[in-house]
Amino acid sequence: MRLVLLGAPGSGKGTQGEKLVAHFGIPKISTGDALRAAVKAKTPLGMTAKAAMDAGDLVANEVVYGIVEDRLAEDDAKKGFILDGFPRNLAQAQVLDDMLKRQGAAGIGKALHLHVTDEEIVKRLLDRAQKEGRADDTEPVIRHRIEVYNAETSPLLDFYGKQGKLVKVEGVGTLDEIFQRIVAVLK
Numbered sequence: 726m727r728l729v730l731l732g733a734p735g736s737g738k739g740t741q742g743e744k745l746v747a748h749f750g751i752p753k754i755s756t757g758d759a760l761r762a763a764v765k766a767k768t769p770l771g772m773t774a775k776a777a778m779d780a781g782d783l784v785a786n787e788v789v790y791g792i793v794e795d796r797l798a799e800d801d802a803k804k805g806f807i808l809d810g811f812p813r814n815l816a817q818a819q820v821l822d823d824m825l826k827r828q829g830a831a832g833i834g835k836a837l838h839l840h841v842t843d844e845e846i847v848k849r850l851l852d853r854a855q856k857e858g859r860a861d862d863t864e865p866v867i868r869h870r871i872e873v874y875n876a877e878t879s880p881l882l883d884f885y886g887k888q889g890k891l892v893k894v895e896g897v898g899t900l901d902e903i904f905q906r907i908v909a910v911l912k
């Protein structure tokens with residue numbers, strides 16, 4: 726399985742991705758998690774990414790390509806993977822296809838779109854802000870991340886739709902309800 730999780734910030738990609746890891750026994754590759762770890766460790770990559778992340782903008786494509794290519798080359802990703810947060814624009818989707826071709830795979834298998842309304846997203850992320858205090862979980866930055874998603878990432882729905890690889894799931898409900906919907910469409 727070579728699965729891409731698509732959805733606005735707060736749509737549940739990270740949450741459902743963890744459940745998919747446990748269910749399918751393949752790794753999840755999250756560019757957001759990798760970037761936050763780099764920021765926390767104050768690596769040069771993290772220092773480069775921090776300002777864009779705090780503002781709710783995408784970090785430069787070249788910064789994320791290395792993270793993804795290195796992780797895809799690891800042994801455990803050979804039998805399949807779940808990509809969470811990558812690709813986030815058309816250029817990244819094309820580079821991902823190239824990376825997979827170099828590994829002998831014909832692109833991704835499926836792209837799963839978790840659909841959630843903007844108001845639900847804002848509610849969830851403000852709720853997370855109370856618990857985790859992420860720098861990008863303030864209302865103005867959340868609204869900006871939604872705009873960035875609509876402008877940069879949502880064209881990927883059409884990109885994968887035209888390839889017949891897109892499946893859509895309603896992302897509102899209990900975690901288990903959503904998970905069952907996902908497993909059903911991936912069968």
Ligand code: B4P
Binds near residue numbers: 758778783812898903
């Ligand atoms: P990410 O970490 O990918 O953050 P995100 O899109 O905001 O997703 P998030 O993890 O918050 O969403 P989830 O759906 O899991 O990226 C952060 C930043 O990194 C970006 O803004 C960008 O700057 C940079 N970045 C990352 N990848 C990049 C790339 N490829 N290119 C360039 N820049 C990149 O959130 C779920 C929240 O909702 C949780 O609190 C959860 O508990 C809750 N939730 C989930 N399901 C729920 C449900 N059913 N009901 C109620 N709450 C639910």
